[in-house]
Every structure is written in C-alpha cells, then in structure tokens.
Amino acid sequence: MKKSNQLNRREFLAAAGAAAVSVPYLIPSGVLAGPGRVGANEKITMAHIGVGGMGGYHLNDMVERRDKGQVNIAAVCDIDKNRLVNALKTAGSGVEPYHDYRYILQRKDIDAVVIATPDHWHAVQMVHAAECGKHVYVEKPACCTIEEGKAMVAAAQKNKVSVQVGSQGRSQPEAYLAHRYLVNGNIGHINRVDCFHYPSPEDDNPVPDSEPPAELDWDMWLGPLRWRPYNQRYCHGTFRWLLESGGGQIRDRGAHVMSCAMWWMGADGTGPVTVEATGTAPKKGLWDSAVLMDVTYTFKNPDWVLTWRQMPNDKLPKAEERTGNEPGGKISRPGYGAIYRGDKGEFIHWGGDGGTWAEKKAREWELPAGGKDVYKSPGHKEDWFKGIKTGAKTIMNIEAAAGVANLCVLGNLSYILGRKLEWDQANQTIVGDEQAQRMMSRPQRHPYHL
Amino acid sequence: MAQTADTARGQGVDELIAGIKSAGDKERTEAWQSAGEVGAPAVKPLAKVMTDNDLEVARAAKRALWKIVRYTGRPGANKERRAVETELVELLGDDQPVAVRREVLWMLSEIGARNSIKPIARLLRNEGLREDARMALERIPTKRAVQALKAGFEKAPEDFKINMAQSLRNRGEEVDGYPCQKLVPTKKTDVKPL
Numbered sequence: 208m209k210k211s212n213q214l215n216r217r218e219f220l221a222a223a224g225a226a227a228v229s230v231p232y233l234i235p236s237g238v239l240a241g242p243g244r245v246g247a248n249e250k251i252t253m254a255h256i257g258v259g260g261m262g263g264y265h266l267n268d269m270v271e272r273r274d275k276g277q278v279n280i281a282a283v284c285d286i287d288k289n290r291l292v293n294a295l296k297t298a299g300s301g302v303e304p305y306h307d308y309r310y311i312l313q314r315k316d317i318d319a320v321v322i323a324t325p326d327h328w329h330a331v332q333m334v335h336a337a338e339c340g341k342h343v344y345v346e347k348p349a350c351c352t353i354e355e356g357k358a359m360v361a362a363a364q365k366n367k368v369s370v371q372v373g374s375q376g377r378s379q380p381e382a383y384l385a386h387r388y389l390v391n392g393n394i395g396h397i398n399r400v401d402c403f404h405y406p407s408p409e410d411d412n413p414v415p416d417s418e419p420p421a422e423l424d425w426d427m428w429l430g431p432l433r434w435r436p437y438n439q440r441y442c443h444g445t446f447r448w449l450l451e452s453g454g455g456q457i458r459d460r461g462a463h464v465m466s467c468a469m470w471w472m473g474a475d476g477t478g479p480v481t482v483e484a485t486g487t488a489p490k491k492g493l494w495d496s497a498v499l500m501d502v503t504y505t506f507k508n509p510d511w512v513l514t515w516r517q518m519p520n521d522k523l524p525k526a527e528e529r530t531g532n533e534p535g536g537k538i539s540r541p542g543y544g545a546i547y548r549g550d551k552g553e554f555i556h557w558g559g560d561g562g563t564w565a566e567k568k569a570r571e572w573e574l575p576a577g578g579k580d581v582y583k584s585p586g587h588k589e590d591w592f593k594g595i596k597t598g599a600k601t602i603m604n605i606e607a608a609a610g611v612a613n614l615c616v617l618g619n620l621s622y623i624l625g626r627k628l629e630w631d632q633a634n635q636t637i638v639g640d641e642q643a644q645r646m647m648s649r650p651q652r653h654p655y656h657l
Numbered sequence: 658m659a660q661t662a663d664t665a666r667g668q669g670v671d672e673l674i675a676g677i678k679s680a681g682d683k684e685r686t687e688a689w690q691s692a693g694e695v696g697a698p699a700v701k702p703l704a705k706v707m708t709d710n711d712l713e714v715a716r717a718a719k720r721a722l723w724k725i726v727r728y729t730g731r732p733g734a735n736k737e738r739r740a741v742e743t744e745l746v747e748l749l750g751d752d753q754p755v756a757v758r759r760e761v762l763w764m765l766s767e768i769g770a771r772n773s774i775k776p777i778a779r780l781l782r783n784e785g786l787r788e789d790a791r792m793a794l795e796r797i798p799t800k801r802a803v804q805a806l807k808a809g810f811e812k813a814p815e816d817f818k819i820n821m822a823q824s825l826r827n828r829g830e831e832v833d834g835y836p837c838q839k840l841v842p843t844k845k846t847d848v849k850p851l
Contacts, residue, residue, distance in 0.1 A: 291848050300851045309842035335840055415712060427844065433763065433789060488690060488720075490682040491713050495720070624727050625693070641798075642730030642767050650766070650792030650827070653820040654838040 245318055245596050251342075252318045254282035256308045256332060258294035259443055261346055261373070262323030266297055268588070269321065281317050284308045287443070288422040306424065308332060312339040319595060322346060323373075325443075327452045328430050330355035333370065333605075334657050337362035342595045344588070346373040348462035348615055349608040351454065354648035356609030356616075357635060358657045363605045369594035371587065371601040372608035374466035378584035379563035380534040381570065385556050386471045386581045388569035395551030397472065399512045402464045403524060405542040406499055406517050407448060407455040410492025414439050431651035440493045448494035450619060451649075455496025456517050458615040460543050464559035466603065466611045468513055468545055475607040478632035479504035479513070479614070484621035486517070502618040515618055526557055527566060538564045620646055669695045674702050677717045678709070685717040692721035693728025696737055700725065700744035704761075708754050719760060730768045738768050745769075749776045759789050766793040771801060778805040787817060795824040803828050 245251050255266050262285070272278045283294040284305040291304050305311055311320065312335055319342035322332045330350040336343045343363075349372050350356040363370045376382055389397065416436035419425035425437045432451060435441075447453030469475050482504050486497030500517040526541030535558075544557035544564075557564040574580060584590045584602045594601040613635075620643055621628050629638040637643045651657065673695050676688025692699060699721070706718035726745075729737040746769075748761045762780070765773045774797070780790035791809070794802045806828065810821035822835040 286844075288846070288848060291846065295848065295851055303850055304846055304848040306846035306848075307842040307844040309840055310845075312840060313842065331839075339840065413712065424844065433759075433792065488686060490686045491716075493716070624731070626731055640732050642727070645767055645796055645798065648796070650795040650824070652788060652792070653823050654841070656823060656827075656839055 244598065247596055250277065250279050251592060251595055252279040252281050252316055254284065254311045254314075254317045254320045255280070255294065255298075256284045256311065256320050256322045256336075257324035257328070257346075258283050258285045258297075259287060259290040260323065262321070263290075263294070263297070265321045265323050265344070266294055270297060270299075272588070282311050282314070284311055286424040286427045307427070309335070312336055312341065318342060319344070319369075325428070325446045325452055326454065326458070327351050327432050327446070328655075330359050331431050331651070331655055331657055333359050334362040337366045337368045337370070340366060340368065342369045342591075344371045344373065344591050347466075347603075347608065347612075348454070348458045349605065349612040351452070351458075351616065352646075352648050353613055353616055353635065353637075355657065356612050359605050360609050367598075369591060369598070369601060370605040370608075371591035371594065372603045372605060373587070374463050374603045374608060374611065375561055375587035376463045376467050376559040376563045377470050377602045378587035378590060379558075379561070381556070381565040382467060382470075382563045383581065383583045384534065384572075385467075385554070385563070385565035385569050387574060387579075388565070388572050389471050389547060389554060390473070390581055391572075391574070391578050393552070393568075393572060394547060394549030394554050397511065397547050397549040399548040400468045400472065400514070400545055401548065402461070402468065402513070402515045402545040403543060404456050404460055404464070404515070404517045405520050405523060407489075407496045408494070409489040409498055410440055410448070410494040412440070413492035427655075429652070430655040431649075433652065438493055445494070448496050450495050450623065453496070454615060454619050455500070456543075457497070457500060457502065457515055457618050458612070460560070461515055461615040461618070462608075462611055464543055464545055465513065465515065465614050466608070467556065467559045467563065468547075469607065469611055469614075470602075471547075472511065474506065475610060477506065478610060479617070479630055480507045480632075481505045481627055481629055482614075482617040482621050483627040484618050486622045496619075497622050500618070500622065502621065504614060504618075513614070515614075524555060527555075527564070529564075533564075533570060535562060535564045538562070667698070670699045670702055673699055673721065674706060677703070677706055677721055678714055682713070685713060689717045689721035689724060692724040696725055696729060697740035697744050700741060701748065704748050704753070704757050707757050707760070722760070723764065726764045726768055739770070739772070742768055742770065742772055746773055746776045749780060755785055758786055762786065762789045762793040766796040769793065769797050770799065773797065774799070774801045774805050778809055781809040781813065781817075781821075788820060791820055791824050795827055803830065806830075 253269055258266050269280055273280050280298050280302055282303045282305055283298055285291040295304050320336050322345040326348055329345050333343050333345045416438045419437035447459050484502040486500035489498055502515040504513040526538045529537045531537045538557050540558050540562050547554040555566050590602045593599055628643055631638050673688055673692055676684055679685050703718045703722045707715050709715040725741055729741045745761050745765055749758055777790050777793050780786045794806050806824050813821050819835045822832040825832050
C-alpha cells in the first residue's frame with residue numbers, strides 16, 4: 208500500500224458519511240493539511256499498538272496530551288485481553304479496542320501509531336504502518352536483525368512518514384548539555400567511549416512450558432518468531448532476556464547508551480569495521496542472553512573505539528552526588544552509562560534513556576561566544592510531532608536507530624558465534640563469514656512478515 | 658594414528674555427555690560451552706539427551722548442539738561443517754521427536770548446504786514441521802534451495818501455498834496469485850469500547 212492510498216479531501220468526505228453510521232471516526236488531520244502531513248495547528252490522531260509495560264507509559268503520556276487538547280486518541284490494541292481492557296479504562300470513551308493491529312492500519316482517520324510491543328514485533332509493525340501511510344513512534348531497539356533495520360529505513364523513506372524510535376536519551380535536558388560540552392572539545396579529541404552496564408539477569412525460577420493463559424493470544428505474541436510452546440518465563444517483560452526476542456541488556460539498554468554515544472560522537476550513519484564480543488552464559492533456565500559481556504567496536508576514518516561492558520555491580524563507576532536541583536534531578540539509575548575518553552580528559556554520564564545525567568563539569572560549562580551549539584530537542588514526542596507536521600528529521604530517526612540497533616545485533620552475533628566479525632558499513636553486510644551473513648536475517652512466520 | 662584420533666574423539670563425546678548430564682549447574686554449563694570442538698561425533702548423542710526428562714539437562718544438550726553448529730560454521734571449516742551437516746540431516750527422520758527435528762531445521766538454516774536441501778524439502782509435506790522447513794529453506798542462500806521452494810509450492814496443499822509464496826517472493830521470485838496477506842486483519846476482539 209502506498210501513500211497515495213490515503214484519502215484525499217473528497218474521498219474522505221464520502222467515506223466519512225458512510226462511516227458515520229457505524230464507528231465515530233475522527234477527521235484525519237492529513238486530509239486538512241495536505242498529503243501525509245498534519246497541519247501545524249491540527250491535532251494528530253493517534254493509535255497505540257501494545258499497551259502493557261512501556262506501552263502503558265506511552266498511553267498515559269498521550270492521555271495527558273489529549274486532555275491538554277494536543278492530540279486525539281482513536282484506538283488501542285493488544286493481544287493480551289487484560290491489558291487491552293486496562294488500556295481502555297485509561298484511554299476512556301471514544302477509543303476503539305483492537306486485538307489485531309492491522310485493523311488500525313486500515314483506518315484512514317488515524318495519522319500515527321505508537322508501537323510498544325515486544326522487540327521482535329517492532330520492525331514488522333513499523334514497516335506495515337509506514338506502508339499504510341502512518342507516522343510511527345516505535346520503541347527501541349528498532350530491530351532484531353540487520354535486514355529488519357534495512358527494511359524499516361526503506362519503508363520510512365519510500366512512504367515519507369516520520370519515524371521516531373524510543374531511544375529518548377537524546378532528548379533529555381542533560382543530554383543536550385553533555386553533547387554541547389563534548390563537541391566543543393572540552394576533553395579534546397575523543398578516541399574511546401566505554402559504555403558500562405550491570406549484568407543481564409539469570410532465570411532463578413525456570414519452569415516447564417505450559418498452556419498460555421486464556422487472555423493471551425500466544426500465536427500472535429510470537430508473531431514473526433518461529434513457533435515454540437508458551438513458557439511463563441518467556442512473555443511480557445521477560446522476553447528481553449532471550450537472544451531471539453530481546454537480546455539482553457546490550458540490545459535493551461545498549462539501544463539507549465550507544466544511541467547517546469553515536470549522537471554525541473557525530474557517528475550516526477557510520478559503523479564499525481570490526482566487532483568482537485565475549486560473555487558469560489547463564490548457568491540454568493530458559494534465558495540465554497549473556498550475563499556479563501565485553502564487546503569492542505572499532506571504527507575507522509575517524510578512528511575511535513566503542514566498548515559495551517556488562518560488569519558486576521561492584522565494578523561499576525560510582526555515581527555522582529547530587530542535590531536533586533540539577534536539570535535531570537538525582538541519578539535514579541546509576542547502573543549504566545558511559546565514560547568518554549579524550550586526549551585532554553574524561554567525561555562520564557549515567558543513564559541514557561528517560562533519565563540521562565551528565566557529569567557536573569558539563570552541566571556547569573557555559574557556551575562561549577563563537578562556541579558550537581547543538582540541536583536541543585523539545586522533548587522526544589514533541590520532536591516526533593514536529594517531524595510529522597514539518598517533515599523535519601526526528602532526533603532518533605530510523606536511519607540512526609537502525610545503525611544503533613546494528614551495533615547491538617552485531618555484538619550479540621559475535622557473542623553467539625564466538626568470533627570476531629568484520630562489518631562493511633557501506634554495503635551494510637558482514638564480510639567473509641557466510642553463517643554470520645545468514646544470521647543477518649531471520650525468516651519469519653506467515654503472515655507476520657516484513 | 659586414525660584409531661587414536663577416533664578414540665580421543667570418543668572420549669571427548671563421553672566426557673561431554675557426562676558433563677551435560679551432571680547435576681551441577683556449573684558443570685553442565687562448562688560442558689555445553691566446550692562442545693564446539695567435539696564436533697560431529699557428538700551430534701547424535703546430544704540429540705538423544707535433548708529430550709531428557711530433566712529440563713536443565715535437555716536444555717544443556719540443545720545448547721551444546723547449537724555450540725557445535727556455531728563453531729563448525731566458522732570461515733575455513735568446511736570439512737567440519739559438512740560432517741556436522743551430515744549428522745544433523747540424519748536427525749530429520751520420522752523416528753526423531755518433533756522438538757528435535759524443529760531445532761535441527763533451524764540449525765541447518767545456518768549451516769545447511771547442498772546435502773540438506775532434499776531432506777528439508779521432504780518436511781514441507783509434514784504438517785507439524787512444514788513452516789519451519791519452509792523458513793529453513795528460505796535462509797539457505799543457494800539456487801537449489803529456491804528450486805526446492807518452487808517444487809514445494811507446486812505440490813503444497815492449498816492452505817500452505819500462501820506460505821510458500823511468501824518464501825519465494827523473499828527470494829526474489831515472482832509468484833502468480835496467492836497475494837501477500839501481511840496487511841489483512843483476521844482477529845477481532847470481543848472487548849467492547851467504553
């Protein structure tokens with residue numbers, strides 16, 4: 208389906224007349240603003256796909272915006288009936304519930320979708336939404352395979368939709384301060400960024416496979432993944448700790464911390480030439496992502512090194528003492544962040560997601576006359592809304608997000624295969640390793656495919 | 658000399674299986690992580706343990722088998738890879754449990770070559786395994802795999818032709834009819850709006 212499949216004004220008026228007798232559809236903003244764009248003063252009409260976990264957060268956030276008159280919420284969708292019922296209670300009347308997100312994509316009155324399903328659904332649903340002309344906010348990590356990332360980029364570009372990926376660290380107030388501090392050479396030329404994170408968990412309560420609960424559509428939860436029996440330790444939330452779906456801390460938080468690194472290093476659109484990972488496997492249970500992990504990404508032209516380390520808690524850098532009056536407040540998640548190493552000094556930040564905390568020297572540094580300022584996000588959702596209304600590139604656009612996801616994916620691939628990988632950024636492929644090349648994509652179950 | 662090497666490999670397999678069957682989490686983990694170099698001789702013994710009643714033992718055996726697949730798939734190890742492929746293909750037979758065969762199909766999707774195509778294609782006729790077989794063939798980057806998909810499409814029952822068409826299109830083939838269903842909604846909810 209192409210963008211041209213969206214209704215024009217005349218078609219909309221005809222369709223609206225027919226629809227008025229059934230569902231109280233909202234006027235699609237794009238009809239009033241011109242093809243694909245929402246007018247500057249018009250409300251964007253939203254639908255939420257996946258409304259548990261982060262999806263619940265996004266829905267609550269959007270309800271607040273709706274109540275302030277900023278957006279409309281037309282629909283919510285989940286394959287877990289309990290979650291869907293709860294989402295309806297949150298969203299209130301006038302919001303249509305769906306089990307199958309594709310009904311939402313068929314609705315012409317919906318401008319944009321927020322996708323907060325498990326990671327293995329992100330690419331498929333984003334591509335489908337783009338193909339139906341919807342603007343997309345999709346949770347991180349963008350994708351689970353290299354080929355999924357390519358498909359997401361292609362779909363967004365072809366269909367000219369605005370995509371924001373949920374690595375919201377880039378939009379935090381202290382991320383702006385850190386970025387500005389670093390690009391003005393305060394620690395000199397940066398040749399190394401060391402990301403740190405506490406370990407991925409081990410399953411301390413493994414259980415046998417069982418029948419799925421009645422409220423859950425297990426087949427559709429699995430979606431593109433190969434079929435396997437339901438297991439209580441492999442579903443909402445816990446999918447993060449399996450390599451095939453969540454990919455462990457490196458893909459979960461790596462998509463935040465390494466997103467900041469790529470942004471601040473001006474490295475969006477670039478990639479490493481080699482990736483080498485080691486790690487320790489869980490000793491029991493279903494979860495198989497690396498508990499401790501050590502990944503080295505080597506970049507060339509310019510030359511720098513990025514590392515990702517999941518380390519024991521007692522090895523983590525000590526968090527800065529704070530009063531709580533700083534732009535980002537107190538550091539509530541000190542267990543991850545990154546150390547930037549330059550030839551004139553070092554800089555550290557904690558967090559990198561919804562909480563991003565920059566070291567004091569960056570917060571207190573003032574931009575001198577002639578200094579280089581950087582883009583200051585108005586907020587991650589506001590930045591997306593701007594993209595929808597103006598066509599401006601979002602701060603965590605799909606090209607950048609797929610690049611960051613590639614780092615996470617390649618790190619896990621090197622760990623799984625137990626060998627160093629060579630990466631060809633220009634051609635977006637692994638070099639000289641046929642098995643690794645096959646693993647750049649993963650065949651998907653019918654009909655849940657790109 | 659050859660006999661000595663065979664004996665050493667046999668001991669390696671015995672030690673591996675003993676480690677996999679160990680009651681200790683640490684011992685099992687060390688065992689499956691060391692499986693890569695044991696290679697092809699361990700494939701069938703490990704497959705037997707994959708259905709052990711002890712979940713952790715079964716899981717360790719599966720992980721050991723995957724370790725072998727990932728190790729022998731490395732560049733420059735064609736002879737080892739082929740030996741493992743040969744062993745894996747023999748595990749696709751009807752005498753093997755479905756869970757083992759499904760896992761083996763995905764292993765062959767990573768390292769399978771010419772010798773895997775026919776045995777995988779045969780499973781396109783097995784209702785419980787045909788979807789995994791289709792995906793395994795789709796991933797094997799050879800013309801023979803595409804030919805097998807085409808032949809599978811021709812012979813497929815009507816309800817599976819659409820799946821086969823999906824694979825063929827993903828491999829760049831044109832398919833008449835059986836249009837893509839990915840955007841067609843099918844599942845309604847009984848939850849009512851407030």
